[in-house]
Amino acid sequence: MPTSARIATFLNRRQALAGLAAPLLASTAIPAFAQGYPAHTVKIVIGYPPAGATDILARLLGQKMADRLGQSVVVDNRPGAGSTLGMDIAARLPADGYNLLLSGVTSQAIASYLYASPKSDLARDFVPIALLATAPHMLIVNSEVPAKNMAEFLAWAKARNGDLNFASQGVGTLSHLESELLLQQTGLKATHVAYKGSSLAYPDLISGAVSFMFDSVAAATPLVKAGKVRALAVAASRPVPAVPDLPTVSQSGIAGYDIDNWFGLYAPRARRRMRSRCWPRPPSRCCRNRPQLTAWCRRALSSPPATPPAWPAWPPRTTRVGAR
Missing domain, CATH: 3.40.190.10 (Periplasmic binding protein-like II)
Incomplete structure (x- = not known):
């Protein structure tokens, strides 16, 4: 299929995945994990190599989580296949609160369309914990x-x-x-x-x-x-504070070109309903500390999440990539 057709049609899939962004921002009642958590190292899987925006955000989050939990948090870089390799690996890990995935809604929406038979699916196989930032x-x-x-x-x-x-x-x-x-x-x-x-x-x-x-x-x-x-x-829909002298592509004369790259923290979905209360509260608390998020984003040169728009305003906001 021509690339232009792929660009136009993957948006439908992205709109479906955008539903994950609502609970990322709106949920406030994630249950507490079992007493004594964590008893060992927590792992954050990402689908990109070191030194990129995803890696930077994951390591900043891991550092804050380690401080709060009193336990080591490691970042596991698993690049490949348009970032889907990391998601595939994370989806097979135990849903026990010790395995997390930091991923972009945008990249996974693209990948889920481009690959005919994906092994995993962000909406089906993961539970959203928190929206972290955008990585423009x-x-x-x-x-x-x-x-x-x-x-x-x-x-x-x-x-x-x-x-x-x-x-x-x-x-x-x-x-x-x-x-x-x-x-x-x-x-x-x-x-x-x-x-x-x-x-x-x-x-x-x-x-x-x-x-x-x-x-x-x-x-x-x-x-x-x-x-x-x-x-x-x-490429973002608005100027980026970290590079204040740079205009957006749209401001530069290419109308409708704006691509916001949202990142969230996820956990593998429990295979049995009785285990759905195993979401760890500490990671979600770290992610909802807005002053801390702002500090992370300043260091990562990413924009912190804006005040969450009410549903159904969220899908159009996350699907505006100007590709139609």
Whole structure:
């Protein structure tokens, strides 16, 4: 199926998954875990390699949870298959409060559409604990690209007439579809080069083997500050405080282009109803401490969750990616 068709039709699946975001923000009565919890190490599984926004958020959360619980919290990086490998692994772990998944609603919605027979499903196989933050992405280019803003970049790219490569975190990832959406809305032509995470793409972006990519503000900012790549715009629906001088892609003249990348904490769903009360209260308490969340997000260069909109306002908000 053509990429443009995939971009347009995966939104239906994303709207269904967006239902998970309501309890992430609205739930306030998660039952307490058994007395003596935790008796051993708690694990947070993520579907991305170290150093990216997901990894940063997971380690900040793990540190706070460890302080509160008096027990070690480890982050288990399981990158691959558009972040679904980590979700597949987490879904098979015991639903005992010691195994958690930090994942993006957006990336899993994309993956659930692109893969014909997914082994796991975020809505079916997991219980939402809390909404953590957004991890906004921005468009970054090789430092030799003669463009300081989106208008200059589009003019330069069109003049290349398809002689252009772009990188992504992997086939079917948000990073991939953000670039495909940009090509679709502007008429640009470019060749996709997929990597297993942004950290593996950076050497080629810095060398000029690929010219541009979308990546998280958290991961890309150190390279931008070092002058190794240049940032042109953020993909989010609103400006990002961590990079106040960068406009959004939409503000740069590409109307309707806004992609918000929400992240939440989940637990494997109990296989028996009687075990549904095994959700650990301490992680949920850590996640709902708004001052702490704001501090995490400032360090992770991510925007803290806004005041939760009432249902049914939530699905349209989480599904606006400008791909129709």
